[in-house]
Amino acid sequence: xxxxxxxxxxxxxxxxxxxxxxxxxxxxxxxxxxxxxxxxxxxxxxxxxxxxxxxxxxxxxxxxxxxxxxxxxxxxxxxxxxxxxxxxx
Numbered sequence: 001x002x003x004x005x006x007x008x009x010x011x012x013x014x015x016x017x018x019x020x021x022x023x024x025x026x027x028x029x030x031x032x033x034x035x036x037x038x039x040x041x042x043x044x045x046x047x048x049x050x051x052x053x054x055x056x057x058x059x060x061x062x063x064x065x066x067x068x069x070x071x072x073x074x075x076x077x078x079x080x081x082x083x084x085x086x087x088x089x
Contacts, residue, residue, distance in 0.1 A: 018044055022053060029057055035065040042075060054078060 015023065025041050041057065042050045058079055070076050076083045 018049075021045070022049075025053065025057065029060040035067065036061060037067045037069075039069045040071070041068065042070070042072075 021041075021044060025038070028036055028038060028041075038057075042054060045053060054075070061079075066079075068076065068079060073083070073085075
């Protein structure tokens, strides 16, 4: 099911920063391929939108390999089968 991200009837130049981020995320998870790399995909979203987009992302990436970079451990644990934490030297 296609998500309602609130920007389907607008040109890309008319989108706010948040809408551009949501559109980019949808494009990434719908793209065909073996793996998906997402860097802070939910940053800057309000809580209700964040939950909706996380649920959509989880469903669309089911069974696929995804590397999701985030500073939010709870977010990582909600999405991942395995969490790998990298620490600075």
